[in-house]
Amino acid sequence: MTSSNRTDRWIPDAVEALKQADVEVVAHLPDSKIGPLIEAVESDSAFETVQVAREEAAIGVLTGAWVGGTRGALLCQSSGLANAINAIGSLTLPARTPFFAVVTRRGNLGEFNVAQVPVGYNIDRILDDFGVRNDTVTEADDVGHHIRLAAESAFSTATPYIILLEQTVTGSKLEGL
Amino acid sequence: MSDGTPKTADQTACTRRLLDVTPDAVLVSNLGVASYVLAGVADRERNFYQWGSMGVTIPVGVGLALVSDEHVTVLEGDGSLLMSLGELTTVAQHNLDNLTVVVWDNETYATTGGQPTRSPAVDFVGVAESCGVHATEVHSTNAFETAYRNAIATDGTSMIVCRVDPVDTDDRPPIDYPTIARRVRDAIADDPDQ
Secondary structure (H helix, E strand, O other), X not given: OOOEOOOOOHHHHXXXXXXXXXXXXXXXXXXXXXXXXXXXXXXXXXXXXXEOOOHHHHHHHHHHHHHOOOEEEEEEEHHHHHHXXXXXXXXXXHHOOOEEEEEEOOOOOOOOOXXXXXXXXXXXXXXXXXXXXXXXXXXXXXXXXXXXXXXXHHHHHOOEEEEEEOHHHXXXXXXXX | OOOOOOOOXXXXXXXXXXXXXXXXXXXXXXXXXXXXXHHHHOOOOOEEEOOOOOOOHHHHXXXXXXXXXXXXXXXXXXXXXXXXXXXXXXXXXXXXXOEEEEEEEOOEEHHHOOEEOOXXXXXXXXXXXXXXXXXXXXXXXXXXXXXXXXXXXXXXXXXXXXXXXXXXXXXXXXXXXXXXXXXXHHXXXXXXXX
């Protein structure tokens, strides 16, 4: 049995911040924590949503959207971001295109699943090691402000920027698989 | 084939034919041979050559077609498609009228030395159809042109699997990767019909 202490107050702030950053396309692949944000953007006519089968496809979708003149964002979990690392390294970075993602970071405080730990706990260092800027948000009240600033920086500098949402923001599963 | 029909189409001739049919299309070409052949046939502002990210070529086309009124044709390879067959479910989800996917199936990883792929054992048309993408397979240059014209005229996204022989060419995109991306972006932004 799974229980959650998640509070969803950060979700409307995130949606508003994406709008203020002129994000119109949202590619996504869910986990339980970012699922409510995905549902919020899917139900909002301001966004065109694309469900990918593997997160690296989102790098392609969002690069294509930017080449077509439209800003986009990826919503996924840290394990999924790891699936996209080669696409970031072989498309986003060498083509000098922007990429913005809001990622639920697993593997740290409150993590119950050992399979989430190796990548999730180290994802900020993995990103640092190949030059991808990232920002870890630990307080729900900071979500909107940080998304807005990170997105603007990603698009104005045409580089990737990743927002990592800790489980102190999104809520932790307390037990069970 | 016993009836004398050529078993394979000519990739270079097919690339030329598709440009004749859709001269203003945005072409997203897979890394390696698909991009090399395209660059040799016609280096255009609307060619989005990929230099990396194998397995992500079709999603680039999806994103472009999603936000644009331009016709977008993806020139995929069999090795790249095998790497990411799941992306066909995303193609089916949106079923965009302005997107066509061409798969050059040469049964090899041509860019890395011609090692064989598993494509001879794969029914790409069946895979695509089961994901919800209309697809057809062709084995000659003339059949390719007919299939491409049909794909353009048909609602929704169509995928054409074109069996070709491996191509060895010294042609390359003449500009660097960042310039390629910005050249396409600028060409679309400057289109008065957009």
